[in-house]
Amino acid sequence: MPMTDLAIVVVGYDRPHSLSRLLDSLDRVAFDGERVPLIISLDRSGNEAVTRVAEAFTWNHGEKTVRTFPQRLGLKRHLLTCGDLTDDFEHLIVLEDDLYASPNLHRFAVQAIDRYRDDDRVAGIALYTHLWNVACHRPFLPLDDPFDTFFMQYACSWGQIWSREKWRRFMAWHRERGEGFQPDPGVPAYVAQWSDQSWLKHHIRYCIETRRFFVYPRVGLTTNFSDRGQHNLGRENGYQIPLQEPYAKAYRFPTLDESRAVYDAYFESLALGGALGIDPADLCVDLYGLKGNRANRRFWLTLAPAAFEVLKSFDLALRPQEANILHEVPGEAIRLYDTTRKTDAIRPFPGNLQDALVKYDVRNLSYKDLLRYSLRFLLGRLKVKATGKG
Numbered sequence: 001m002p003m004t005d006l007a008i009v010v011v012g013y014d015r016p017h018s019l020s021r022l023l024d025s026l027d028r029v030a031f032d033g034e035r036v037p038l039i040i041s042l043d044r045s046g047n048e049a050v051t052r053v054a055e056a057f058t059w060n061h062g063e064k065t066v067r068t069f070p071q072r073l074g075l076k077r078h079l080l081t082c083g084d085l086t087d088d089f090e091h092l093i094v095l096e097d098d099l100y101a102s103p104n105l106h107r108f109a110v111q112a113i114d115r116y117r118d119d120d121r122v123a124g125i126a127l128y129t130h131l132w133n134v135a136c137h138r139p140f141l142p143l144d145d146p147f148d149t150f151f152m153q154y155a156c157s158w159g160q161i162w163s164r165e166k167w168r169r170f171m172a173w174h175r176e177r178g179e180g181f182q183p184d185p186g187v188p189a190y191v192a193q194w195s196d197q198s199w200l201k202h203h204i205r206y207c208i209e210t211r212r213f214f215v216y217p218r219v220g221l222t223t224n225f226s227d228r229g230q231h232n233l234g235r236e237n238g239y240q241i242p243l244q245e246p247y248a249k250a251y252r253f254p255t256l257d258e259s260r261a262v263y264d265a266y267f268e269s270l271a272l273g274g275a276l277g278i279d280p281a282d283l284c285v286d287l288y289g290l291k292g293n294r295a296n297r298r299f300w301l302t303l304a305p306a307a308f309e310v311l312k313s314f315d316l317a318l319r320p321q322e323a324n325i326l327h328e329v330p331g332e333a334i335r336l337y338d339t340t341r342k343t344d345a346i347r348p349f350p351g352n353l354q355d356a357l358v359k360y361d362v363r364n365l366s367y368k369d370l371l372r373y374s375l376r377f378l379l380g381r382l383k384v385k386a387t388g389k390g
Contacts, residue, residue: 005090006109007037009082012097013075014045016053018227023057025101030246035062036106037089041082044072076199079157083171086164091117093127098227099159101127103246105221109161112149115253116215122256123166123203123212126152127159127221131241133267135190136288138361141320142218142261143269147254150261151213155203158239159222160214170206181205185294188266208265213256219244266290269322272301276312276325276336287321287334300337301325303353309341316360 008026012019019040026038038061040054054066073081085092091113095101102108105127116122130152133140142150181192181201186208194201207213224239256262262270267288273280276299284297286304293300300306303316314324315331324334332349333356349356362370 006093006113007039007085007089007091008093008095009085010038010040010095010097011079011082012040012042012050012054013078014047014050015097015227016047016049018097018225019050020053020057021225022095022097022099022101023053026095026105027060028103029061029101029105030103031061031106034106037062038064039085040064040066041078042066042068043074043078044069075197079199080171083162083167086162086167090164092162094160094162095127095222096157096159098225099128099222100225100243101159102221102223102243104244104249107249108217108221108244108251111251112215112253113161113163115251117163119255121212122215123170123207123210124155124163124214125161126156126214126216127161128156128224129216129218129220129241130154130267132238133288135188135266135290138288138357140267142216142263143271143320143322143326145254145260146252147259147261148219148251149215149217149253149259150263151256151259152216152263152267153204153207153211153213153265154263154267155200155207156214156216157200158224159220169210170203173206173210174202177202177205184208185291186265188290190290191265204265213262215253217244272322272325276301285322293339296339298338298340300339301334302337303334303357305346305349305353306335306337306339307343307346308337308339309343310335310347311338312336316356 010019010022038059042050042054051066051068057064082092082094093105093109108127109125112125116125130140132138179196183192184205187205191201191204220241220243223241223243226237226239260271264270268285270280272285273283276283278299282297283299283301284291284293284295286293286300286302289302289304292304300308313332313336314334315329316324316333317329317331318324318327321334324331333353358370
């Protein structure tokens with residue numbers, strides 16, 4: 001791939017410290033002698049310190065451009081204008097200013113672009129990887145397989161690669177669909193409720209409706225500091241993930257058909273139908289409890305108690321969750337219901353299911369520490385909301 005076909009776009013608004021930190025991390029990326037243009041795109045905020053950081057930064061790996069706007073665009077419009085830079089470059093690495101880059105960022109990007117550029121089922125390439133299901137605040141871990149990437153029907157905004165043709169398909173779909181966001185069983189409710197300033201919710205819906213996926217690395221090429229900003233009340237470290245350290249590597253990239261780790265927009269595995277002997281079209285996998293069988297599938301695999309006949313049940317012990325089904329670990333936590341067969345009573349879970357979930361997710365944190373932290377966290381959030389200070 002000619003390197004003139006790839007540029008890095010850094011997106012900023014009013015966080016000079018965040019912007020400086022990201023740019024410094026990019027300066028340490030291994031470009032292996034390649035020249036890569038850097039575009040620093042700054043929405044209008046009135047904070048001149050941001051512009052000074054961008055203009056003072058020395059980019060040693062290619063041409064640097066700082067672009068500003070006479071009026072504020074807002075997050076969604078700003079990001080979409082950045083996507084339109086694919087008119088000038090075939091591929092873009094897009095990074096918001098509270099991210100931090102791995103030294104291996106460019107090496108991964110070049111190989112991933114080459115592998116997936118002609119795969120129409122791939123809507124984009126993520127540089128971040130989720131270790132946390134953001135909808136229900138529970139850990140997420142993709143199932144192991146021989147490859148360095150996995151697939152999710154969930155677009156990425158914390159470091160991603162957009163390509164010209166894939167971006168044009170998304171934008172054509174977006175113009176046809178318009179700004180409205182009607183309820184849909186395939187779209188997680190919390191995504192649909194995001195503000196009108198979210199471009200991401202439209203990209204996620206695009207993946208769902210067109211049955212496309214984002215490629216995710218198993219080890220991150222970006223991480224997220226979650227700095228306080230326009231759309232974030234305060235800095236947290238819950239979205240910090242391990243970064244790849246600098247080393248030369250030939251990445252192993254699967255196709256969708258080769259990968260065992262393929263997930264929908266709810267972070268639920270799409271590979272369990274075969275293991276259960278059920279047509280995937282008849283199965284609702286709801287291990288995080290976010291779907292509630294909204295699509296009215298006959299078979300419902302969930303931890304939720306329900307008055308239906310239990311066909312099979314499994315323990316909640318192995319990680320990730322779906323490993324308990326694949327290895328047929330006996331237990332009563334995860335249940336496969338036949339929703340066409342109602343029962344008079346709900347089969348009880350031995351013990352307290354919520355306690356079991358906490359122990360499974362949190363592992364070795366004591367209840368005393370958990371209570372102490374919860375109280376401090378709650379008081380801190382109330383203070384942020386009351387004073388506006390993080």
